[in-house]
Amino acid sequence: MVQISMSPRFAMRSALFGSVLLVAGAAGAFEGRVVRQQDGSPVAGAEVTVLGRTGEAFTDAEGRFTFVPDPALPFEILVILPGGRIMKPVLIESFPEDGLVVVEVQALVQESVTVTAGTAPSIEHTPAAATTLLPRSEVQVRLPVNLGQALENVPGVATISEGRAEVPVIRGLARGRTLLLIDGARVTAERRVGPSATFLDPFVVDSLEVSRGPGSVAYGSDAFGGVIQVRTRRPEPSAPFGMRFIGSLGAGVPQGRAGVEVTQGFSNGGVLFQAHYREFDDYDSPEGTVFNSGSRDQGYLGKVQTLVGSGVLSFGFMSDLARDVERPRTNSHITRFFYPTEDSHRFTAGYDRISLWGLSRLNVTTFVGSYRIVTDQDTFATENEPRRIERADVDAKDYAVRAVAEKLFGGTRLELGVDLNGRFGLEARDFVVDYDLAGNELQTDERITIENGRRVDTGLFASLDGNVHPKLQLVGGGRVDRVTTHNEGGFFGDRDTANGAFSGFAAATVGSFGGWSFTGQIARGFRDPVISDRYFRGVTGRGFITGNPDLEPETATQFDTAVRYTSRRWRAAIYYYHYRFRDLIERYEDEPDFFFFRNRGRALNEGVELELQAELGRELSLQLSAYASRGKALDDDAPLDDVPPTTLTLQLRRELSAGRGYLQVRGAVFAEDDEPGPSEVATPGYGVVDFSAGWEMTSKVGLRFLARNLTNTSYPVSTDRRAVPAPGISAVATVVVTLGPD
DSSP: OOOOOHHHHHHHHHHHHHHHHHHHTOOOOEEEEEEETTTOOBOTTOEEEETTSSOOEEOOTTSEEEESSOOOSSEEEEEEOTTSOBOOOEEEOSOOTTSEEEEEEOOOOGGGOOOEETOOTTSOOOTTSEEEEEEHHHHHHHOOSSHHHHTTTSTTEEEESSGGGOEEEETTBOSSSEEEEETTEEOOOOOTTOOOOTTOOGGGEEEEEEEESOOHHHHOTTOSSEEEEEEEOOOOTTOOOEEEEEEEEEETTTEEEEEEEEEEEETTEEEEEEEEEEEEOOOEETTEEOTTOOEEEEEEEEEEEEEETTEEEEEEEEEEEEEEEEEOOTTTTTEEEEEEEEEEEEEEEEEEEEEETTEEEEEEEEEEEEEEEEEEEEEOOOSSSOOEEEEEEEEEEEEEEEEEEEEEETTEEEEEEEEEEEEEEEEEEEEEEEEOTTSOEEEEEEEEEEEEEEEEEEEEEEEEEEEEETTEEEEEEEEEEEEEEEEESTTTOSEEEEEEEEEEEEEEEEEEETTEEEEEEEEEEEEOOOHHHHHOEEEOSSSEEEOOTTOOOEEEEEEEEEEEEEOSSEEEEEEEEEEEEESOEEEEEEETTEEEEEEOOOEEEEEEEEEEEEEEETTEEEEEEEEEEEEEETTTOOBOTTOOOOEEEEEEEEEETTTTEEEEEEEEEEOOBOSOOTTOOOBOOEEEEEEEEEEESSSSEEEEEEEEOTTOOOOBSSSSTTOOBOOOSEEEEEEEEEESOO
16 A cells, blocks of 8 residues: 555645635526527537636536536636537626626637637636647648647647657656546656657647646546647547548658548538548758658548437547657667557447436546557667567556546535546567678567566545535545455566555636636545556667566655736736656666666656736737746755756737738747756756748638748757757648538
């Protein structure tokens, strides 16, 4: 069992209990109705969220919804239509005399809605968490090649690793401390840097949601830093038959992309099918072409969504096949590191219903899938040494069942949930392929690293949310988990672990006062190592690694504060976080390219984030983000790995011809990193400038253009000591063709 000192546990449970007592008697909720602006007809099945607040509501057949607890004026409402289309936030500055807030929505062109700070509708986040929603339009404007690029404007989000395999990280908490979800289901990888979804093509993305802050109560292990949720495309109910084609060509980062989508709505739902293919060649840096930086992948997505009773039943299948995902390094001409195969197959099913069995809402999500990744270190032949390939082949199966029930008591919202997720049938094999000097294969040696591994996490959680005063909201939550692992055979032999953990949080929000609100929060979370952290031994994308079966789970006490401001044309927030860890799990380098795991002891991670969004008039909008952070081990004050440098990002966007086109300029400045972690090197400061534009030539055909790093600035792609230069100036052009009724 995890050893938990009485004082933190007592303090957390006391705070939670106090919140429950105070909130239990609270009252206050507001009712609204979502209608179409053009004819006043109700919008059924829409998601409704209040920016800066936890929770969401769904509209009934009359377009009505109830949001609990009652937010203080002024506040912004965000509406997401049943097919996933995101409407522009609506500012509510006063309540009508009858108390019913009427929210009018109108059809907008795809490019008219950009990043929305303050909300992440499908992520269960804590009140002080910094939340961001990136709609489909923003993803298509940026034309990212992976999740890291798609999230590069979000403060506190950075990437580690190199090339197409880079991993998005929240607040410097990498290596399994940032949870990644696709349609509510976990992405689990045995890569030491953490899950990257390298295989994911942004063509399938309907929206991206980010919650920066502790997520252990809602999600258990792996959510210290926060949660990134990918929503794939969804069919629109009752929509006519439609098709969409996309094709891209790029230079600088040579690439070709193609995708096709077919949708058909019916009276109570719809179906959707997608197929896509991408190929990237070695890119050009200011110092020349970077060898071993290409990749290719293809995938398929199918979805069915239908109304059943008062709920929505959905099924989805997603299959992605990545090939030759290369990891460029300074020694790639000697030893080539790449992933010949990364395959992911995922089946999800869900049911979401309001007003069932006395509950306000019930949501059930299930997931089964399989995952396989092959890692190659191909050492080229020299005059005296023959070629040799060292390979790790890892495959496993995954599953999850998650059910969340919500009950409203006047102005109080109670949420109860059960969360079961795991990985089983994990098998890891190492191969050594030897050649002679003539290039002929001599022999292949095979070793079983893990014969059969599994990991099961079972959690029960609850939270309570309500107002004790019109200007004071209290929220508390708690969770208990039991995590077990089992390893058969392989390098470490038969091993078992069983650990229990308690997570919790308590938060208070004061305001709004003229648009200003203030939130303070304390939380406790945990992370249990993944299977390979304990039991794997073999080659990786950086060298050779040996697990540690004696690793203990790490725990954290997390303090968060948030100050937010909302007005008709401005939205701003500043966040401060201070996280203290015990039994920190650290990967360290014993000698060049040979890595091990250990529990480090106590550590500190803290930082500040700023984000600003403004409507400047004349169809011009501004988005600014900045963050600064630090991490250190408290036993010797040594810097930690993965902490990003101080960063400032500014983006200006101009809408053209009432949304028919757009121009966008982005600039980012990164400070010098002179405190590298134990497996990093210092990196210089630098700045980049990007430009993008789009134009709807007709109602059927649209063009997109993106140019990155216009100044051709040279900078390292990561803090690894073998890091290569990042891409120099590059450009990509895309054509989008939509077929169907206007």
